[in-house]
Amino acid sequence: MVALHDMKGDARRFMDRCVECENLDALYMLGMVEYFSCNNLATALMCLNRSARLGHIGAYYVVSIILLLSGSDFRQKGVTLLSAMKRSGEYKEKVNFYREKLIKFLRSATRRNPKVLNGRPACCTNVRHRFLASNASSLVGKDEEDYVFCDGCTCDGELAYIFEQICSV
Numbered sequence: 525m526v527a528l529h530d531m532k533g534d535a536r537r538f539m540d541r542c543v544e545c546e547n548l549d550a551l552y553m554l555g556m557v558e559y560f561s562c563n564n565l566a567t568a569l570m571c572l573n574r575s576a577r578l579g580h581i582g583a584y585y586v587v588s589i590i591l592l593l594s595g596s597d598f599r600q601k602g603v604t605l606l607s608a609m610k611r612s613g614e615y616k617e618k619v620n621f622y623r624e625k626l627i628k629f630l631r632s633a634t635r636r637n638p639k640v641l642n643g644r645p646a647c648c649t650n651v652r653h654r655f656l657a658s659n660a661s662s663l664v665g666k667d668e669e670d671y672v673f674c675d676g677c678t679c680d681g682e683l684a685y686i687f688e689q690i691c692s693v
């Protein structure tokens with residue numbers, strides 16, 4: 525993946541044109557850069573929501589992750605969105621694909637929104653769920669069902685996996 529954050533001149537102008545033309549991938553990429561590198565929540569959501577509305581599943585996925593990371597006012601929305609995607613037969617495979625893309629992006633980012641890695645939020649509010657899940661460092665790809673009791677647990681597992689992958693570099 526190109527270091528989009530450092531794009532200048534012609535490359536940047538080309539990207540801006542793609543965005544103007546509502547190129548789904550360009551909006552999706554720019555949304556990730558705006559949030560994960562530049563900490564511009566509003567611009568990121570504008571790009572990603574546009575891309576998602578036009579059918580980009582990756583944009584939906586990234587919106588749900590951003591909502592989870594953006595404080596308690598947004599978190600429940602993120603939990604609803606992400607857990608619905610992960611339950612859906614249609615979206616499940618795509619979630620796996622775009623999760624790996626997000627991890628790659630975050631690993632290669634030269635600048636990172638400090639909020640992204642400082643203090644992972646807890647999505648599940650049930651103390652017993654969290655006690656049981658804390659024994660499993662990563663839920664994705666393991667016997668997920670053993671530790672997932674509610675939609676919040678599902679999202680905690682998702683974030684745990686992403687953070688683990690980024691930090692293991």
Ligand SMILES: [Zn+2]
Nearest residue numbers: 648653674677
């Ligand atoms: Zn739970």
